[in-house]
Structure formats: structure tokens, C-alpha cells
Amino acid sequence: MAGTLAGVELNAENVEKAVLQFYQSSATQETHQWLTIAQISPQAWNFAWELIRPEKSPEVQFFGASCLAVKVSRYWAELKAEQHPALRKKLLDTIVTYQGPKIVLTRICVAVSGLVIHSVSDNWQQPIQDLINMFQPHITTENMRPLALLLELLTVIPEEFSTLLLPSQRRAQVRNHLTGSLTGMLQFLMQVLNQQTNSEVSIQAFKCIQAWVQFGVPLDESGEIIERLLAAVHDEELSDVAFEALSSMVTHPDTHKYPNHLMALLKRLIPLDRILIDYIGEGSYECALPVLTLFISFGESHSRLMIDWATSSQDGRESVLRLISTILYASSCPAQFPTQETISEMPFGFWYILQDDIIACEPDQYQQCVALFGPVYTALVNTMLMKSMYDPKDDQWTADQRESFRCYRTDIADTIMYSFNILRDGLLHSLLQHLDSSISACLTSPAAWPALEACLHAWYAVAESLADSDEEEANPLLSMFLAKLPIIPFSKNIRVFSTVLDCIGGFSDWLAMHPQLLPHVTPIVTSALGNTELSLAATMALKDISRDCTDSMRPYAGEVIDAIHQSTVSGCLNTGEIIRLMYPLGKMLALLPTQQILPRLEPILSPHLQLINSLSLSPAPDQQTRQKIIFVLKLLGSLFQTLNITRRSDDQPESETSQLRNSLGEPVDQPVFIILKQFLPMLDKVCQNNPQDSEIIDSVCALLKQSVSTLQDEIRPLTQDVVTLTMTCYRATPQPAALDLVKQFFVMYGRETEMEGPLKSLMCEICNISLRTIQSGATMSDHADLIDCFFAMLGQVLKKQAGLFVNNELDSLLLLQCAIHTLTMPEQHPVKSAAMFLTQLITVSREVENLVPLVNQHGEQVFMQVMKCIGGESNRTFIDFFTDILLALNKKYFDNMCRYMNAMVSTENFPSPLCSKESKENFARLVLKERANKRKLQETVREFSLLSRGLMGSEYASQMVKFGL
Structure with missing residues (x-):
């Protein structure tokens, strides 16, 4: 780095001025940038010492100390080996004599910590002991500052090690050395705790213990420290830090080497459950956090051991169940989340880990676990049903509180799903009982709806597990649940109705195998389509069941089509929901006899086609008109995705199945083909009138791409029109979507002799337009998306149809040069695509002579x-x-x-x-x-x-x- 930056020399005087300017509210982004670069510059090794002199302002001293910390920690390689001793002496002298602000002293501690980590073993054989020896002569009963400073420094060293970026070999070397110092450190800390009554010193000593246990927890040698920590949890000043230190100890991965000592520790921790229960009972949830964290940390870290203890001895079973019961008590704390409490979300991870370890057990132990922990998970589900209930007054909550509760219910759903892995049919029986009782309660009192909605939410949670279950086909409990849906008084409450719809969509896979239940649920879905508050859930549920139960929906296809028609003209749906409904509409239309499809579709589609026909005449549409055009294009794309009456078989050539015939044996065109043929002139007008509108052009290309994907070879009669329209768009506004579209034609027809000439011409024009566009930007990054898609397309064509590059009109060298330049772009995707193109070019070139x-x-x-x-x-x-x-x-x-x-x-x-x-x-x-x-x-x-x-x-x-x- 040069000695000056932006014309200002990097020296102590100029840095001090910049720091003062920064803190005096006249800072600019340029000042901040300059100070950041000054901090990492080589000159910082020199001017940092000037800035921490006692006569400087606290802000300047802090910046100087930060410079030292950054330079020592991250830029150690800038120093030569012979400079290390002098730096060590200067830093140690500084930390011993410094009398300034605490915040500055902490940064100096970070610098010394970096010095220790970089010097240990190579240039400093016993840094920890040397630091202790250096400070101890200055520690007196009257002056505790040196001891407090030493403890802070010893605490920062392992913290700095955790965050410092080191090569793996060096990291292992430093870790080994610090691990070797652990026993001596713990002995020193015990001496401090035994000799001192000063609470601040004790707190810092406990923090030091917590920091150092990352290097190992020899439980066989840690009894005295554990006793001291357990005694401190009853001290109001020391309890928080003592709990944190204990949590760090029990979570260390080495503790599993001492199962007997760990079991003994658990027995010592269990009596602390009274503290947790008392705090929760009093509603002092924040005070309960440290002890709850300790219990959860133990459970998450040693769930496998806990299972072994619980299934091998009565003593172990009692301790484990008491720990789990305490965590369950926290999950069920009697308050509303998140407005009154936020601790019941903490155990979610523990419940997952425990069930995961249970289902990984051998069969015999697994059965023991189910018998032992099954009641716990049953109680947990009952708790989750209670905790997931909506507060009838949640309309008074803030947006953040509602979002927190939504995430909380998602975690509850996951927990209930995990519980199913343990309880299986027992959970379903329980949920059926809850459903019956909540339905009865709701029929008696409509205000009881939260319990009913929470039960339905639980059923929706297990839907995914049931869909993956091998026993789902034979499980009568699911039929019983779905058969009850029509008798639920969902019409009295929107939230209950919405969750019913979620359940129907969630069980769509199962409904596909039990079509006899579709008459129970289909009317529920279709009846909700016209309700503004339910339309989102209803359209999603209809999409799910039409996707998974397509063949079974044939008897109800007409009813569904009518319901979709009525809802689309009702004015109750937003544009996204209408677009989503086109997916099930296409599915249902495809189930009808061929001659009925277009007559049933015409009244639904005609208003939209008439709309875009009138809008296409506008040469300069306003924003509202643009959005209407894009809406119709997306609507057709969604319809074309599923309106496919061709039945293809993997073992039949496409040519044998692609030609449809009616009952008289006459050829029948695909409905998508007929609609597209009529619609192409309108699309042409839209593109001519909006040649520079990238969003409209992108939507047009996406629609055409979906048409080609659905029709495949049946698009052939329209190929020339589609390609012409695509190229019209691409000439006006080169868009990635157009490249995706023409790529399909290259792949589909690339091996056909009669298509060779047109495709090669198309390839040349595409390449010429793309290269010209790329060159027109001030930088290549101006067209990063286009470059990405362009080379991705070329790479795919090379891979599938390399013969198209045997083309005298194609400037392959220019393509190669462009790809080479693309490799230096800062954006990832263009570089990846260009590299793929070059890789494919090199690979296939041996097969393509030119x-x-x-x-x-x-x-x-x-x-x-x-x-x-x-x-x-x-x-x-x-x-x-x-x-x-x-x-x-x-x-x-x-x-x-x-x-x-x-x-x-x-x-x-x-x-x-x-x-x-x-x-x-x-x-x-x-x-x-x-x-x-x-x-x-x-x-x-x-x-x-x-x-x-x-x-x-x-x-x-x-x-x-x-x-x-």
C-alpha cells in the first residue's frame, strides 16, 4: 500500500484529525473508508502507538488500540521474525502500565491475545504461565486491578482463538498448546476463587472458566470447579455467569468420554429444577433463562447417553425423566407466546434431537424408548395443542408479534411431526379425540374455535410424515379424520376454515390413494373459492389435489370447472390467485372428452383474450395496462402448463402418440395448439407495441417457452411463427427468456436434416445480436444476465447438438474471445456459464472436425x-x-x-x-x-x-x- 491515500499522508497526526472528525458528527463515508484503510495499512504499526498515549482523547486512544488489535491479529505476516520480540515487550509493557479507559484496555487485551496465538510454541514457549508470573507481583489486597486485568486477558485469549483466521495446521498447533495449558489454568482460577471474596473478580474468573473449557473438560479433574460453580448459582450476583460456565462445560464434545462423571454431574444439576419451576411459576421468565439453557444444553448434547442411562438402570431412568419433565414444564409454561413469554420456544431443538436418537436405536432399545418416552411425547403434543392456539385478541398485536407467533406455530408443527415418529397411531387416536371434543365444544360455543383450529393445525403437521409412511394406505384413522371434515363448523370461523383447506391440500397424496373420500372434501374447497379471506388457501388446496388426484377427479371435473369459472368472474380473487387457478383448470379440462374442452374453456378464457386484444393496440401503455397484459400472459402460461391431453409412454416413440384422434379416428389438435395459433397475432401486436418493455417481452417468451414444453413435437406447424416472434422480441430487446426458448428448438430439431439450415441461420443471428449487445455496454457487467443465459444456451447446444457449430457463417473465434473475456467478470453466473461453454467446446471439439x-x-x-x-x-x-x-x-x-x-x-x-x-x-x-x-x-x-x-x-x-x- 502506498504511503498516501487520496492525497493525505498516513501518519498519526492525520489519523487523529480524521478520528476526531468522525466522532464529531461531521464524518462522511469517505472519512470512514479512509480510516478503515488506514487501520489495515502497514503504517498502522507505527502510528498506533502514538494514538494510545494518555494525553490523547479516549476516541483516539480507542482507534489506536483497535489498530494494534487488527494488525496483530490479522496482519501478523507483515512482520519479520526479528521484529517479534520488540513487539512483545512493547505490548506487555503497555498493558501493564496503561491507566486509561476500560474500553481501550480491552482492545489492548485483544492485541496481546493475538500476539500469544501467533507466537505460541514458535517464539514463546510458555505464554500463559509467563503472563500469570508477570502480573502476580503487582496483585495486592488493596489493588485488585492487576488481577482483574489478568483475568480479562486470559479470558480474551481463547475467545480470540475462536474467531481468528488461521491455517488449519497452525490452528491445530495452537489448540494443542492451549489444551496443554488447561490444567494449570483451571488450578490458577481455583486459587483465585478460593482466595478472593470480591464478586467482580469471581465473575471474571467464571467467565475465564467458560472461555477455557473449549479446550477440554476433564470431568475427572474438574470436581472442585463444578462444586464452586454449583454453589455460585444460588448467589444473585454470580448465578448467571455460573450457569453459563456450566452450560459451556456440559456441551463440550469431550465430556462423552466420562459417562460416569457426566451421570454424577446430571444428578447434581437435577435439583436445580426447583429454581426453574419457581421462576416460571412466578412468571419470571427472563430469570429462568440461564437454568433452562443449562438443562436444554445438557439434553441436546447428551441425548444418546440419556437414552442409554434411561434404558439400563432405574437410577438413570429417574434422573433422565426428571430432566425431561423439567424441559417439558418449560415448553408448557402458562402464558401467551410471544406477548407474555418467549422461553417455550427454546426446547424445540431438544425434542427433535431426542426423537431422532430414539428412532436410530436398535429395535429392542427402540421399543423400550417408546414405552418410556411415549407418555412424555403425548404430554408434549397436548402442550403444543394448547400453546398453538390463536389469541382471539391477536388483532391488537404488532406485526412483529404476529410474525413471531407464525414462526412459533411452524416450530410447533415440526415438533408434532417429530412426535408422530415416536407415537405413530397413538398420536392419531389422540388427535381424533381432541378433534371430537373440540368440534363438540365449538358447536356449543363458537368462541371455542381456537382449540379446534389448533387440532386441525396438528393434523396438517403430520400430513407430511403420513405421506412418507409405508403404512399410510392401510391406516383407517386418516379416513376417519377426513370423513369428519364436512361436519366441522368451519363456516363460523375463517381461521378454522382456512386450516381445514390446508389439511385437504396437505393430505392430497393420501387422497390420491383413497379417491372415495374426494366427495367429502372437494365441495369444501370449491365453496371457498369465492371468499376473499379464504381464496389463498382454497386455490392452493385445489392446486394440490388436482395435481395429486388428477385421474380420481374425473367425476368432479365439471363441478370444479364451474366453480373456477364463477370465482374468476366474482371479483373476489386477486390476480395471483386467478393465475394459480389456471393450473387445476387445465388439469380438469384435460379429463373431459376432447370435443368438450374448448366449449368449456371459452367462457372462462374469452374475457381475458378480448382484454389483451384491446390492450395490444395501445402503442404506449400506462403502468396499469402493462400489468393487465402481463397478467393475461402469466394466466395463459399457467393454463398451458397442465392443459395437455396427450398421453405419452416412456416405451413408445413420441411420434406414435403425439397425433391425437377423436372417436371417428380423425386427427385432433391439442387445445393449447389451437389457442396459441389464435393468440399468436395478438402476441405479435403486443411485442410490436412494447419492443423495449423487458417485463412484457420476458412474459411473452415465458409463455411461448411453456407452449413448446407442453406441445413438444406438436408445435412443429407453428415453429416458424414462434421463432419469428421470438426473434422479433430479441432484436428489439435481447432478453434471457428468448434464449431459453430458442434453446428448446435447437435441442428438439438439431438432428433433423431439413431443419439444419434454418437452425444454423438462427444460431448465427442469435450470436450476432448477443455479441453486439454485449459489446454495446460500458462494461460487460451491464449485460451480466444476458451473458449468463447466452453461454449457458451455447453450452447446452454444444452438449446436445454440437453439429450446429459446423457453420461457416458462425464466427466461432468471436464467441471464444467473448467467453475468454467473460471469465474475468465479477459476477458468478456469467463466469460459470462461460467456463461451462469453454469446457464443452474443448470436450466436443474432438468430435466436430472444424x-x-x-x-x-x-x-x-x-x-x-x-x-x-x-x-x-x-x-x-x-x-x-x-x-x-x-x-x-x-x-x-x-x-x-x-x-x-x-x-x-x-x-x-x-x-x-x-x-x-x-x-x-x-x-x-x-x-x-x-x-x-x-x-x-x-x-x-x-x-x-x-x-x-x-x-x-x-x-x-x-x-x-x-x-x-
């Missing part, structure tokens, strides 16, 4: 650009895309690749000045060796990229990349 000279003549340019990108010209997250190109060259052009590598090795400072000739030779050797193993090649390329960028062994430059440096 592409071989192209790769032979310009392969080195491709290779060199790839190496530049690997070396630093491109984002590091794109490295794997470039690896694919190298692998393709290795496989198909190995001799060329050897020459390219030799040229790369012999070019000085390429691809980066940081690459030595030896490292490049090693890289070349490893790359050329891998012609099949992509994973190994990726590892090689990634390591070379780190070396080229100066990041090998360190991640410190990630901050510089963040600011474009």
Missing part, C-alpha cells in the same frame, strides 16, 4: 486467461469453474497442455509475482498428472491460487479484498 483448429490455435490464450484468473484476476470463489477447463484441456489436448505449462513456467511474474519458478513447476507437474480425478485437481488449483494471491497459510488479505485492495 472445431479442432479453433482449439489448437487459441487454446493457449484460453489457458493463459484461466491462469490469470486463478492467479488473482478473478474472485477466489470461482476457482472450481476454471478447474473444469484445465481438466478438459488435460483430457483432450494433453500435448498442447504440456506446451502451455512450459510457457507458463518460463514466463516471469506470471500469473503472479508471488509464484516462484519452482512452485509453478510443481503446479504443472501435479496438474498434468490428474486427467481423471477432478477433486484432486481442484485441491491443487486452490492451493496454487492461494499462493499466487499471497494467502497461503493466512486469510488476512480477505479484509483487503473487501475494500478492493
Whole structure:
């Protein structure tokens, strides 16, 4: 980095002025940016010391200390080895003598922590003990500041280790050293706790314990500390930090090595349940958080052990069940979430982990668990039914509270689904009983609707598990539930009705196998379509059952079509719901005799076609007109997705099934074909009048793409019209959607001799327009989406129909050059697509004769650009895309690749000045060796990229990349 930035020299005086300006409310974004870069500059090693002098303002001192912390922690590699001792002495002298603000001292502690982590083992053999020895002479009964400072420093060291970016080998080395210091640290902390009565010192000592237990919890040696922590939970000042330290201890993964000690610890923790129960009983939910966190942490971390204890001894069973009962008590705390309490959401993860471990048990132990924990999960479900009830006054809640409750109910639904994995039919029997009682209560008192809605919500929650269950087909309990839906008094409450609709949609898979129940539920869905408050749930439910129960819906197709017609003209639906209804409409129409489809469709579709016909005449539509046009286009796209009367078979050639015939044996066109043929002139007008409207053009192309997808080969008579319209759109406003559309034609007809000429001409025009558009932007990023789709299309065509590139009119070299330049773009998707195109080009070129000279003549340019990108010209997250190109060259052009590598090795400072000739030779050797193993090649390329960028062994430059440096 240069010594100046934006004309201002990076020195203590200028930095101090900038800091004061920043804190005096006259800061600008430029000031902030300048200070950020100053903080990571090499000059910061010098001016930081000037800024922390005692006569400076607290703000300036804080910035100086932050500079030291950042430089030591992240930019250690900038220092030479001989500079380390001087820095250590200066930092330690500073921390011992500093008398300024606490916030500044904390940042100095971070700097010293970074020094310890970077120096440990290599340059500093016993840093922890040395720090203790350094501070101890200054600790007196009258002056506790040195001890408090030492404890804070010892606390920050493991915290800094957790966040500092280190190479894996170095991280393991530092961890091993700190782990080796753990026993001595815990002994020192016990001495502090035994000798001191100062509560602030005790709190800091407990925080230090919590920080250090990440390096291991030797339960066989930790009895004294655990006793001290358990004693402290009854002290109002110490309880929170003591609970946090205990939670950190029980969650450490090494504790499973001491199952007997862990069981003994559980027995010591269990009596703390009285604290939790008392707090919840009093409504002091915030006070209950620390002890609840401890219990949940223990349960989540050791659920597998708890299962073993509970199924192997009476003593273990009692302890485990008491712990679980306490967590269940927290789940069922008697208050409304989220307006009165927020702790009942905390155990959700525990209930999932426990059931997951139960179902993973061996059969014998699993049966024991079901008998033992089944009542717990039954009680949990009953609790969840209570907690998921809506508050009748929730209209007075804030938007955030309503959203929190919605997420809470989602978690409840998941928990009930997990409970089904344990309870199976027992849960369904229970839910049926709840359903009967809640229906009776609601019939007596309509105000009892929350319990009924909560029960229906629970049934909806288990729908997914039931759909995946092997026993679903034989389960009569589901039939009993669905048969009860018509007798539910849902018409009296919108929320109950909406959840009934959710249940019907959720059980659509099951209804497909039990079509006899469709008469019970279909009228419920269709009756709700005209209700504004229910239309969202109703349209989604109808879409689900029409998708999964298509054949079984044939007897009700006419009724459903009539209901859809009535709802679309009622004015009760929004545009999104009308579009969604086109999906089931197409499904139902396809079930009718062919001659009935268009007459039934005409009254529904005609108003929309007439609308767009009139709107298409407007040369400059306003925003409202535009939205109407886009609405009709999307509506037709949704209809075309399912209105398909062709029955294709995987073992029949498409040509044998694509020609439909009526009862007299005469050919019959697909309804989509007929509609599209009539609609194309309107689409042409829309495009002519809105050539620059990207949203309209995109919708037109999406509709045409869906038409081609549905009709497949039956689109052939309209192919020329569709392609002409697509190209009209593309010439006016090149859009990715048009490329997606023409790609289908390339793939469908690419091997047909009679289509070869037109498709090659189409390919040339597409490429010419795309390249011209790309070149017209100030930067390639101006057309990132188009470039992405363009090269993705070319890659697919190369893969499926490479013969289309045997084309004298196609400027393959220009395409190649554009792809090469695309590799340096900052956007991921264009780079990925261009790399895929180049990879496919190299791969298929051996099969397409006229592409071989192209790769032979310009392969080195491709290779060199790839190496530049690997070396630093491109984002590091794109490295794997470039690896694919190298692998393709290795496989198909190995001799060329050897020459390219030799040229790369012999070019000085390429691809980066940081690459030595030896490292490049090693890289070349490893790359050329891998012609099949992509994973190994990726590892090689990634390591070379780190070396080229100066990041090998360190991640410190990630901050510089963040600011474009």
C-alpha cells in the first residue's frame, strides 16, 4: 500500500484529525473508508502507538488500540521474525502500565491475545504461565486491578482463538498448546476463587472458566470447579455467569468420554429444577433463562447417553425423566407466546434431537424408548395443542408479534411431526379425540374455535410424515379424520376454515390413494373459492389435489370447472390467485372428452383474450395496462402448463402418440395448439407495441417457452411463427427468456436434416445480436444476465447438438474471445456459464472436425486467461469453474497442455509475482498428472491460487479484498 491515500499522508497526526472528525458528527463515508484503510495499512504499526498515549482523547486512544488489535491479529505476516520480540515487550509493557479507559484496555487485551496465538510454541514457549508470573507481583489486597486485568486477558485469549483466521495446521498447533495449558489454568482460577471474596473478580474468573473449557473438560479433574460453580448459582450476583460456565462445560464434545462423571454431574444439576419451576411459576421468565439453557444444553448434547442411562438402570431412568419433565414444564409454561413469554420456544431443538436418537436405536432399545418416552411425547403434543392456539385478541398485536407467533406455530408443527415418529397411531387416536371434543365444544360455543383450529393445525403437521409412511394406505384413522371434515363448523370461523383447506391440500397424496373420500372434501374447497379471506388457501388446496388426484377427479371435473369459472368472474380473487387457478383448470379440462374442452374453456378464457386484444393496440401503455397484459400472459402460461391431453409412454416413440384422434379416428389438435395459433397475432401486436418493455417481452417468451414444453413435437406447424416472434422480441430487446426458448428448438430439431439450415441461420443471428449487445455496454457487467443465459444456451447446444457449430457463417473465434473475456467478470453466473461453454467446446471439439483448429490455435490464450484468473484476476470463489477447463484441456489436448505449462513456467511474474519458478513447476507437474480425478485437481488449483494471491497459510488479505485492495 502506498504511503498516501487520496492525497493525505498516513501518519498519526492525520489519523487523529480524521478520528476526531468522525466522532464529531461531521464524518462522511469517505472519512470512514479512509480510516478503515488506514487501520489495515502497514503504517498502522507505527502510528498506533502514538494514538494510545494518555494525553490523547479516549476516541483516539480507542482507534489506536483497535489498530494494534487488527494488525496483530490479522496482519501478523507483515512482520519479520526479528521484529517479534520488540513487539512483545512493547505490548506487555503497555498493558501493564496503561491507566486509561476500560474500553481501550480491552482492545489492548485483544492485541496481546493475538500476539500469544501467533507466537505460541514458535517464539514463546510458555505464554500463559509467563503472563500469570508477570502480573502476580503487582496483585495486592488493596489493588485488585492487576488481577482483574489478568483475568480479562486470559479470558480474551481463547475467545480470540475462536474467531481468528488461521491455517488449519497452525490452528491445530495452537489448540494443542492451549489444551496443554488447561490444567494449570483451571488450578490458577481455583486459587483465585478460593482466595478472593470480591464478586467482580469471581465473575471474571467464571467467565475465564467458560472461555477455557473449549479446550477440554476433564470431568475427572474438574470436581472442585463444578462444586464452586454449583454453589455460585444460588448467589444473585454470580448465578448467571455460573450457569453459563456450566452450560459451556456440559456441551463440550469431550465430556462423552466420562459417562460416569457426566451421570454424577446430571444428578447434581437435577435439583436445580426447583429454581426453574419457581421462576416460571412466578412468571419470571427472563430469570429462568440461564437454568433452562443449562438443562436444554445438557439434553441436546447428551441425548444418546440419556437414552442409554434411561434404558439400563432405574437410577438413570429417574434422573433422565426428571430432566425431561423439567424441559417439558418449560415448553408448557402458562402464558401467551410471544406477548407474555418467549422461553417455550427454546426446547424445540431438544425434542427433535431426542426423537431422532430414539428412532436410530436398535429395535429392542427402540421399543423400550417408546414405552418410556411415549407418555412424555403425548404430554408434549397436548402442550403444543394448547400453546398453538390463536389469541382471539391477536388483532391488537404488532406485526412483529404476529410474525413471531407464525414462526412459533411452524416450530410447533415440526415438533408434532417429530412426535408422530415416536407415537405413530397413538398420536392419531389422540388427535381424533381432541378433534371430537373440540368440534363438540365449538358447536356449543363458537368462541371455542381456537382449540379446534389448533387440532386441525396438528393434523396438517403430520400430513407430511403420513405421506412418507409405508403404512399410510392401510391406516383407517386418516379416513376417519377426513370423513369428519364436512361436519366441522368451519363456516363460523375463517381461521378454522382456512386450516381445514390446508389439511385437504396437505393430505392430497393420501387422497390420491383413497379417491372415495374426494366427495367429502372437494365441495369444501370449491365453496371457498369465492371468499376473499379464504381464496389463498382454497386455490392452493385445489392446486394440490388436482395435481395429486388428477385421474380420481374425473367425476368432479365439471363441478370444479364451474366453480373456477364463477370465482374468476366474482371479483373476489386477486390476480395471483386467478393465475394459480389456471393450473387445476387445465388439469380438469384435460379429463373431459376432447370435443368438450374448448366449449368449456371459452367462457372462462374469452374475457381475458378480448382484454389483451384491446390492450395490444395501445402503442404506449400506462403502468396499469402493462400489468393487465402481463397478467393475461402469466394466466395463459399457467393454463398451458397442465392443459395437455396427450398421453405419452416412456416405451413408445413420441411420434406414435403425439397425433391425437377423436372417436371417428380423425386427427385432433391439442387445445393449447389451437389457442396459441389464435393468440399468436395478438402476441405479435403486443411485442410490436412494447419492443423495449423487458417485463412484457420476458412474459411473452415465458409463455411461448411453456407452449413448446407442453406441445413438444406438436408445435412443429407453428415453429416458424414462434421463432419469428421470438426473434422479433430479441432484436428489439435481447432478453434471457428468448434464449431459453430458442434453446428448446435447437435441442428438439438439431438432428433433423431439413431443419439444419434454418437452425444454423438462427444460431448465427442469435450470436450476432448477443455479441453486439454485449459489446454495446460500458462494461460487460451491464449485460451480466444476458451473458449468463447466452453461454449457458451455447453450452447446452454444444452438449446436445454440437453439429450446429459446423457453420461457416458462425464466427466461432468471436464467441471464444467473448467467453475468454467473460471469465474475468465479477459476477458468478456469467463466469460459470462461460467456463461451462469453454469446457464443452474443448470436450466436443474432438468430435466436430472444424472445431479442432479453433482449439489448437487459441487454446493457449484460453489457458493463459484461466491462469490469470486463478492467479488473482478473478474472485477466489470461482476457482472450481476454471478447474473444469484445465481438466478438459488435460483430457483432450494433453500435448498442447504440456506446451502451455512450459510457457507458463518460463514466463516471469506470471500469473503472479508471488509464484516462484519452482512452485509453478510443481503446479504443472501435479496438474498434468490428474486427467481423471477432478477433486484432486481442484485441491491443487486452490492451493496454487492461494499462493499466487499471497494467502497461503493466512486469510488476512480477505479484509483487503473487501475494500478492493
